[in-house]
Amino acid sequence: MGTTEPARTWVGPSAPERLRILRETKVIAIVGASDKPSRASYFVATYLLSSTKYRVYFVNPVVKTILGQPVYASLAELPETPDLVEVFRRHDDLPGVLEEAKAVGAKTIWLQLGSWHEGVAADAEAAGLNVVMDRCVKIEHARFHGGLHLAGFNTGVISSKRQVLA
DSSP states (O other): OOOOOOOOOOOOOOHHHHHHHHHHOOEEEEETOOSOTTSHHHHHHHHHHHHOOOEEEEEOTTOSEETTEEEESSGGGSSSOOSEEEEOSOGGGHHHHHHHHHHHTOSEEEEOTTOOOHHHHHHHHHTTOEEEOSOOHHHHHHHHTTOSGGGTOOOSOOOSSOOOOO
16 A cells, blocks of 8 residues: 555644735745646636736746746745745655745745645744645635635635626
């Protein structure tokens, strides 16, 4: 059999805390951004650029442009400090990304769906960063801004207001 993953003991921010993080965020850096439309990072980038007010930067040392935007080799090369670093990288790369995020003064490290690293969470929180793991920025943003129920997701948001469809 394969290796057994250690038990998940870290508890992430609640929905109101995630909403606060997204509301306080102005600049997002996507580390591990891809120019391949089949990749989750590309889909998320498309959504963030078209459906949000965030300033979005892409970080990938081997890609030159994504969606017509320049791509930077590292967080240190960005023209401004990201509030939120969204990470699409392999598990073993996560501690290094955290070190980069701390070095540039990011406020939040956000590990994409399927990405979980207890050590990174502990180190990030000890350094004063917000941490979100195993969640998608696009899904979370849509959840709080009324876009998910249309796709059949249970958003956990209960409202008496009828959604007005264009």
